[in-house]
Amino acid sequence: MSDNVVETLQFNCTTCPSECLLTVEVERDANGAVVEVRSVTGNNCPRGDTFAHQELTCPMRVLTTTVAVSGGDEALLPVRTAEAIPLELHAQAMDLIRGLVVEAPIRMGDVVLKNLLDTNINLIASMDIDRAQVAN
Numbered sequence: 821m822s823d824n825v826v827e828t829l830q831f832n833c834t835t836c837p838s839e840c841l842l843t844v845e846v847e848r849d850a851n852g853a854v855v856e857v858r859s860v861t862g863n864n865c866p867r868g869d870t871f872a873h874q875e876l877t878c879p880m881r882v883l884t885t886t887v888a889v890s891g892g893d894e895a896l897l898p899v900r901t902a903e904a905i906p907l908e909l910h911a912q913a914m915d916l917i918r919g920l921v922v923e924a925p926i927r928m929g930d931v932v933l934k935n936l937l938d939t940n941i942n943l944i945a946s947m948d949i950d951r952a953q954v955a956n
């Protein structure tokens with residue numbers, strides 16, 4: 821006899837500002853792993869179905885944090901991944917980013933770290949930081 825269970829979840833699709841409330845029926849095995857996404861309803865377009873499948877198999881999020889700056893008029897630079905990366909990589913990415921120091925000046929959109937953890941996604945600057953003024 822199968823120990824699989826079927827549960828019904830509700831969460832919002834965050835692909836566009838409509839944020840449709842999805843109702844998703846999912847089958848899990850005894851370890852809680854997703855066996856099958858059985859149905860998705862509440863989505864106003866096909867992207868909601870894709871989002872629900874991805875959310876249950878490999879959820880993706882944009883990572884935002886800060887990195888240390890050397891020689892800048894600010895000590896910390898806000899950064900983000902240019903696109904969403906797998907949520908399960910966020911802790912590993914934070915370990916890597918924690919050790920970074922970037923040199924001012926920096927412009928918004930500058931690549932701070934290329935191909936973060938082989939995701940093909942770059943870590944980019946979210947604001948400008950100028951060089952610190954040296955007092956006379």
Ligand code: SF4
Binds near residue numbers: 834838
């Ligand atoms: S299901 Fe479609 S319309 Fe609804 S939030 Fe997702 S992308 Fe937007």
